[in-house]
Amino acid sequence: MGLQEAISxxxxxxxxxxxxxxxxxxxxxxxxxxxxxxxxxxxEMLGLxxxxxxxxxxxxxxxxxxxxxxxxxxxxxxxxxxxxxCC
Amino acid sequence: MPGIGLAVIGIIIxxxxxxxxxxxxxxxxxxxxxxxxxxxxxxxxxxxxxxxKKSVVWAHHFTSIAGAAPILGPAIxxxxxxxxxxxxxxxxTVFAAGVHDFGALVLSVRNKGRSIGTLADRLIGRRAKMLFxxxxxxxxxxVNAVFAWVIANLFVTxxxxxxxxxxxxxxxxxxxxxxxxxxxxxxFPSIIALVIMYGTAVLANEIPALQIDLVSYFGGEGAEVxxxxxxxxxxxxxxxxxLMAYVYIASTLPVWKLLQPRDYINxxxxxxxxxxxxxxxLFTNPEVTAPVTRSVDDVSWFPLLFITIACGAISGFxxxxxxxxxxxxxxxxxxxxxxxYLGAIGEGTLAIIAIIAVVTLFSTxxxxxxxxxxxxxxxxxxxxxFIEGAAQLSTGLLIPETIAQTIVAVIVVxxxxxxxxxxxxxxxxxxxxxxxxYKAYAITKKHVATSIAVGSxxxxxxxxxxxxGFGAGGYLLWPLFGTSNQLLAGIALLLITIWLRRxxxxxxxxxxxxxxxxxxxxWAMISQVWLQWAWYGDQANLLLFTLGAIILVFAVWICLExxxxxKNDQNQGLEDDNDKIG
Numbered sequence: 119m120g121l122q123e124a125i126s127x128x129x130x131x132x133x134x135x136x137x138x139x140x141x142x143x144x145x146x147x148x149x150x151x152x153x154x155x156x157x158x159x160x161x162e163m164l165g166l167x168x169x170x171x172x173x174x175x176x177x178x179x180x181x182x183x184x185x186x187x188x189x190x191x192x193x194x195x196x197x198x199x200x201x202x203x204c205c
Numbered sequence: 206m207p208g209i210g211l212a213v214i215g216i217i218i219x220x221x222x223x224x225x226x227x228x229x230x231x232x233x234x235x236x237x238x239x240x241x242x243x244x245x246x247x248x249x250x251x252x253x254x255x256x257x258k259k260s261v262v263w264a265h266h267f268t269s270i271a272g273a274a275p276i277l278g279p280a281i282x283x284x285x286x287x288x289x290x291x292x293x294x295x296x297x298t299v300f301a302a303g304v305h306d307f308g309a310l311v312l313s314v315r316n317k318g319r320s321i322g323t324l325a326d327r328l329i330g331r332r333a334k335m336l337f338x339x340x341x342x343x344x345x346x347x348v349n350a351v352f353a354w355v356i357a358n359l360f361v362t363x364x365x366x367x368x369x370x371x372x373x374x375x376x377x378x379x380x381x382x383x384x385x386x387x388x389x390x391x392x393f394p395s396i397i398a399l400v401i402m403y404g405t406a407v408l409a410n411e412i413p414a415l416q417i418d419l420v421s422y423f424g425g426e427g428a429e430v431x432x433x434x435x436x437x438x439x440x441x442x443x444x445x446x447x448l449m450a451y452v453y454i455a456s457t458l459p460v461w462k463l464l465q466p467r468d469y470i471n472x473x474x475x476x477x478x479x480x481x482x483x484x485x486x487l488f489t490n491p492e493v494t495a496p497v498t499r500s501v502d503d504v505s506w507f508p509l510l511f512i513t514i515a516c517g518a519i520s521g522f523x524x525x526x527x528x529x530x531x532x533x534x535x536x537x538x539x540x541x542x543x544x545x546y547l548g549a550i551g552e553g554t555l556a557i558i559a560i561i562a563v564v565t566l567f568s569t570x571x572x573x574x575x576x577x578x579x580x581x582x583x584x585x586x587x588x589x590x591f592i593e594g595a596a597q598l599s600t601g602l603l604i605p606e607t608i609a610q611t612i613v614a615v616i617v618v619x620x621x622x623x624x625x626x627x628x629x630x631x632x633x634x635x636x637x638x639x640x641x642x643y644k645a646y647a648i649t650k651k652h653v654a655t656s657i658a659v660g661s662x663x664x665x666x667x668x669x670x671x672x673x674g675f676g677a678g679g680y681l682l683w684p685l686f687g688t689s690n691q692l693l694a695g696i697a698l699l700l701i702t703i704w705l706r707r708x709x710x711x712x713x714x715x716x717x718x719x720x721x722x723x724x725x726x727x728w729a730m731i732s733q734v735w736l737q738w739a740w741y742g743d744q745a746n747l748l749l750f751t752l753g754a755i756i757l758v759f760a761v762w763i764c765l766e767x768x769x770x771x772k773n774d775q776n777q778g779l780e781d782d783n784d785k786i787g
Contacts, residue, residue: 129392131260131261131264133390133392134261135261135264135268135472136395136469136472136473137391138261138534139265139465140469142252142253143461143465144385144386144461146252146253147459147461187250
C-alpha cells in the first residue's frame with residue numbers, strides 16, 4: 119500500500135467516524151417526510167378523505183412492499199388495514 | 206518525577222486493564238457471543254440500527270463521551286496532590302468506568318438496543334423510570350450551570366478566544382446548509398472552518414482590538430458599572446445572558462443547521478488537542494512540581510476526590526451514550542469490549558494528560574501551593590491552570606505560549622459549548638417527558654420546555670457568588686455535578702448487576718463499583734450538605750444546601766431500590782424474573 123493510498127484510507131476512516139451521527143440524522147429526517155407521505159397516500163383507507171386517491175392508487179404496488187416497516191415505525195405491531203395482511 | 210513517567214505508568218496500567226481484565230469480563234462475566242444477532246442486524250433500518258465497523262463505532266463513541274469534564278475534574282482534584290487524582294483516574298477507569306461503559310453497552314445489546322432509562326422502567330417499574338428521569342434532570346441542570354460558568358469565566362480570562370468561538374457559529378450554519386443538508390462531504394469544509402477559527406485566535410492574540418474584553422469595556426477590574434455590580438460581575442452577567450440566549454436558539458433549531466456541523470468541527474479539536482498535548486509532553490518532558498500528596502485543613506480528599514473527578518474516572522453520562530446510540534451500531538457482540546472498555550480508557554488518557562498539564566505547570570512546589578491555596582481556589586483556578594499548563598506543553602511543538610493559551614482556551618470553550626447545547630436540548634426532552642408522565646401537556650411544548658430549561662439554568666449559574674460577586678461562583682456547583690453524574694453511574698451499575706444476577710453469573714465486578722460509588726456519594730453529600738452548607742455549617746449556603754439535599758434524597762432512594770430488588774429477587778427466586786429482562 120502506497121503512502122497516498124494510506125492517507126486517503128485514513129481520511130476516509132476519519133470522515134466516516136465524524137459523519138456517522140450526521141448521516142443518520144439526515145436519513146431520519148428524510149424517512150419522517152416519507153412516513154408523512156405514506157400517511158397521505160393511505161389516508162383514504164384510514165378513513166380520511168383524499169382528493170387525489172385516484173392517482174395515489176397507482177402508487178400502491180410500490181408502497182405495499184414497505185408498508186410493514188411503516189406501520190411498525192408508527193407504533194402498530196400489526197397491520198392496521200384489513201386489506202393488507204403483511205404480518 | 207518526569208511528566209512522561211506519569212503518562213507511561215498510566216498507559217501501561219490501561220493496557221493491562223484492557224488486555225487482561227476486560228478480556229476476563231468479556232469471556233467469564235458478560236460472556237460475549239460472536240454469533241449473537243445484534244440489534245444492528247436484527248432491526249437494521251439504515252438509520253438508527255446500522256451494523257458498523259468496530260473501529261468506526263469506537264472512534265465515534267469516544268468523541269461522544271470526551272469533553273471538557275474529564276479536564277476540569279482532574280485539574281481541580283490535584284489540590285490534594287497528584288497521586289490521589291492519578292490513582293483514582295487510572296484505577297477508576299480500569300475497574301469502574303470500563304466495566305460500567307462496557308456493561309451498559311452489553312445490557313442494551315442483549316435487550317434490543319433499549320436505552321438505560323427504558324431498561325430501568327422494564328426492570329424495576331415506573332418508579333425507577335421517574336427516579337432516572339429526575340436524576341438526569343438534575344445532572345443536565347448542573348451541566349448547564351457549570352459549563353455556562355466555565356465558558357463565561359474563560360471569556361473573561363482569555364478575551365482573545367471570544368471571536369474564534371463566535372465565528373464558529375456562522376461557519377457551522379454555512380456548512381450545515383451548503384454541505385450537510387445536501388449530502389456533501391464535511392471533512393474539508395470543516396477543516397477550513399477550523400483553520401479560520403485558529404487563524405482568528407492568532408490574529409486576536411496579536412491585535413487587541415479583536416479581543417472582546419467586556420471587563421475593560423466596563424472600565425477595568427474594580428470599576429463600578431451599574432446596580433452595584435463591578436466590571437467583572439457585569440461581564441459575567443452579560444456573558445451568561447448571551448450564552449443562554451444562544452443555547453435557547455441553538456437547542457430549538459433543527460440539529461443539522463448548527464449543532465451537527467459544530468460537533469463535526471469540534472471533533473477535529475479533540476484530535477488536535479490530544480495530539481498537541483501528548484506530542485508536547487514528549488518533546489518538553491517537564492518535571493512534576495506538585496506535591497505527591499497533601500494534607501489540607503479545609504476539605505478532606507476522602508470522599509470528595511471521588512466526586513470531584515467524575516468524567517475521567519467513571520461517568521454515568523457514558524451509559525446514556527452506550528445504550529442510546531452505540532448499542533444500535535455494533536456489528537458483533539464481541540465488538541462491545543473494544544468499543545465500551547477502550548472508549549472509557551480513551552477518556553482516561555484525556556484525564557491523565559489534564560493532570561500532567563497542571564502538575565507540571567509551576568516551576569516550584571511553593572508556587573503550586575500558593576495557587577492551590579484552598580479548595581475554592583482550586584475549583585476556581587483549575588481550568589485556567591490547565592490551559593496555562595497545556596500551553597506550556599505546546600511550546601515543545603514550537604507554538605508560542607500566548608498563542609497556544611488562546612487556542613487551548615478555544616478548544617476547551619468549544620467542548621464546553623457542545624456539551625451545553627446538547628444538555629439544554631436534552632433537558633427540554635426530559636422536562637417534556639416528566640410533564641407527560643404527570644399529564645401537564647402545556648409544558649411539553651418546545652418553547653415552554655426550553656424556556657424552563659434555560660431559565661432555571663440561568664438562575665442557577667447566577668445565584669452563587671464569591672468574593673468577586675454576582676455570577677462568579679458557578680464553580681461551587683462542580684461537586685454537585687460530580688455527585689449527580691456518579692448517581693447515574695450507580696443506577697446503570699445497579700441494572701447491570703441485577704441482569705448478571707438474574708443470569709446466575711458472578712456480579713461482583715459491577716456490584717463492588719456500585720457500592721463504592723453510592724457509598725462515596727452518600728458520604729460526600731452528607732458531609733457537605735449537613736456539615737458545610739446547612740444554616741449552622743461553616744459555609745452556609747441555602748441554594749447548595751437545597752440542591753445537595755435533593756441529590757441526597759435521590760441517593761438514598763437508589764440504595765433503597767437496590768435493597769428492595771435484591772430482597773424481592775431472593776424471595777421470588779431468580780428464575781421467575783429471567784424473562785423480564787434478557
